[in-house]
């Protein structure tokens with residue numbers, strides 16, 4: 119996104135990526151918020167899914183039909199799409215590994231695994247969650263990430279599954295894609311082996327065979343509440359975007375939109391000669407809300423309400439309240455900020471409880 123913007127503005131732009139288009143470990147789910155802002159995504163998507171089954175401990179599975187469906191991409195296809203757009207705008211693509219960056223006066227000297235060094239006036243750092251360039255981008259602490267792992271399973275289904283567990287800050291997803299399922303789990307403060315066991319147990323229970331499926335594991339940024347304020351988004355001669363800047367929703371794990379949007383803003387502001395405005399622009403547009411979401415994540419996944427886990431209660435409330443169902447639809451679409459969510463829940467709490475109570479009563483009356 120950044121390279122496309124910069125090249126389109128007439129700046130000499132080189133994009134260096136060791137793998138270019140590849141099947142990056144990822145669910146590939148893209149929300150309405152992303153394809154509404156970037157409609158070219160909708161034209162390119164091979165899969166759009168509405169039917170979603172939610173599962174949690176101690177309550178029946180709940181089906182919701184997303185009013186604004188989720189697009190599901192193979193990451194190889196999504197990466198190729200974005201690279202093609204950057205190249206068409208005039209970006210030079212270089213398949214190589216960056217091994218070092220050094221300040222050379224006002225410029226940068228970028229050394230690569232093979233071939234001559236590249237010099238540049240400015241650096242947009244988009245090296246993902248495992249950013250090897252430690253002097254730029256997020257300065258990671260152990261509490262700022264979660265493990266995400268899963269399988270690409272040669273199978274098919276028409277719906278999405280999401281499974282929540284009491285006591286796990288994370289969840290399982292099963293996304294149908296072109297020709298396979300992307301099934302994975304993300305979780306904070308739980309060992310990878312334990313997460314893998316949860317996932318395999320779940321898949322076996324669903325009759326999904328993962329025996330010969332390709333396994334993947336990666337890191338997902340999940341900045342702790344205290345880390346957002348000091349997060350390194352920019353410095354002299356560089357801006358960081360996407361996972362390298364820690365820009366992932368701590369509640370849902372959504373990162374594709376924030377990577378694209380931060381790249382877009384970085385490209386626009388750099389092309390306009392105002393890179394110093396980048397950090398404030400992303401903070402105002404979404405970082406402050408993601409920082410607030412970080413304070414919510416633990417409560418959402420680990421909290422309890424009326425003797426049950428919050429995720430179980432959420433499913434029960436969605437079943438019984440049109441208001442809560444509406445809010446969940448907005449969360450899936452990405453059309454409500456976490457701060458607005460708080461205001462809405464507080465404002466509607468008494469009437470929502472009344473709605474739930476009435477619906478529970480009616481349900482008991484009609485259920486034999």
Ligand SMILES: Cc1cc2nc3c(=O)[nH]c(=O)nc-3n(C[C@H](O)[C@H](O)[C@H](O)COP(=O)(O)OP(=O)(O)OC[C@H]3O[C@@H](n4cnc5c(N)ncnc54)[C@H](O)[C@@H]3O)c2cc1C
Pocket residue numbers: 134135136137138142143144145146147148214215216217244245246247248249250266267268302336337338359360361362366371372373374375377
């Ligand atoms: C298992 C898993 C599931 C996920 N599911 C979803 C989902 O369904 N929806 C969603 O919105 N988000 C999801 N995410 C998050 C999403 O994948 C990331 O937020 C997003 O890919 C970030 O994009 P990025 O461009 O910043 O980084 P990346 O996509 O990681 O890209 C970084 C690029 O940098 C290159 N690179 C790194 N180091 C070097 C180097 N030294 N030299 C040259 N090149 C280098 C890599 O080759 C790579 O292509 C998921 C993440 C994981 C781990």
